[in-house]
Amino acid sequence: MDLSITVLVVDDFATMRRIVKNILRQLGFENIIEADDGTTALDALKKNKIDLIVSDWNMPKMTGLELLKTVRASDEYKDVPFLMVTAETQKQNVLDAVQAGVSNYVVKPFTAEQISDKLQKIYG
Amino acid sequence: MDVALINPFINATIKVLETMAQAEAEAGKPYLKKDNIAKGDVSGLIGITGETNGTISVTFDSGSILKIVSKMFGEEVTNLNSEVADAGGELTNMISGQARRNLEEEGKVFEAAIPSVVTGTNHQITHITEGPIIAIPFHTEGGSFTIEICLES
Structure with missing residues (x-):
């Protein structure tokens, strides 16, 4: 896994962005950009070369x-x-995300190990 | 209210705090709450719909939320600022999500709205339905917090 990639963390709660960012930093990622919802995430995608999106659902x-x-x-x-x-x-939500092309899925509450495990699966 | 709906929320609370903050939460005896004054300083409130409709709130006293957030952030937090309030809302969201997951395994499907947060001493919690309010007190290392569940009968 290339730790120099740029990660976009999307969550409307600043707390969760901070927790996810802390975990990503613990895992070795240094280039992390934040967005507080889907629309600002799209702006961030236009302005930056994003290699991975970690996004809240709700x-x-x-x-x-x-x-x-x-x-x-x-x-x-x-x-x-x-x-x-x-x-x-909910099963339908998971199916919707899979059908829409989600790479992987982490359920709250989560640990750093679970995030790491999902990223390992994404990057094989 | 179906009391079988209560245990999933107790179990969810214990799991969320253990996973996100490595904090042990001990549940006290549930009771019927008669007023709408919050038993703490920061409340997260979330509406749920589905099997029945209602609201769930989680109210933390300052000692408990500061200790929990300090553990979540990995650094000591001493002021009840907006980030701490935000964390109260997110913890409520996670407890609701975990409980709904447990309930779905029993065939009871619920959906949740986006949580809101209220802060301040003696603030009020307005549950959207008129069912009984079941309150469950919890004790943690830093202080106490209370979950309120108000669902249509």
Whole structure:
């Protein structure tokens, strides 16, 4: 796993962005950008070369699922790995995310080891 | 209210705090709450719909939330600032999510809204339905917090 990649962390709660960022830093990632919902995430994608998106599901304005669908439908970002971090675990939600092309899925509450494990699976 | 709906929230609370903050939470005896004054300084409130409709709140006293957030952030937090309030909302979201996961395994499917946060001494908690309010007190290393569950009968 290349730790020099740029990661976009998307969550409407600053606390969760901080926790996810702390975990990513613990894992060795140094280039981390934040966005507080799907629309600002799209702005960040336009302005930066993002290599990995770690996004919450349940956000106002644009949900994580809508962001995922928009990313997968775009020419520029469609191949960017997308890790969904969420409290939503209803089977239909998981199916919707898989159908929309999510790379992997972490359920809250989570540990650093679980995030690491999911990223290892994404990057093989 | 179906009391079988209570245990998943107790178990979810213990698991969320253990996983996110390495904090042990001990549940006290549930009781029927008669007023809408919060038993603490920071409350997260979230609406749920599905099997039945209602609201869940988690109210932390300053000692408990500061200790929990300090552990979540990996550094000591001493002021009840917006980040701490934010954390109260996110913990409520996670407890709701974990409990709904447990309930779904029993065939009871719920959906949740986005949590809101209220802060301040003696603030009020407004549950959206008129069912009974079941309160469950918890004790942690730093202080106490209370979960309130208010669901339509």
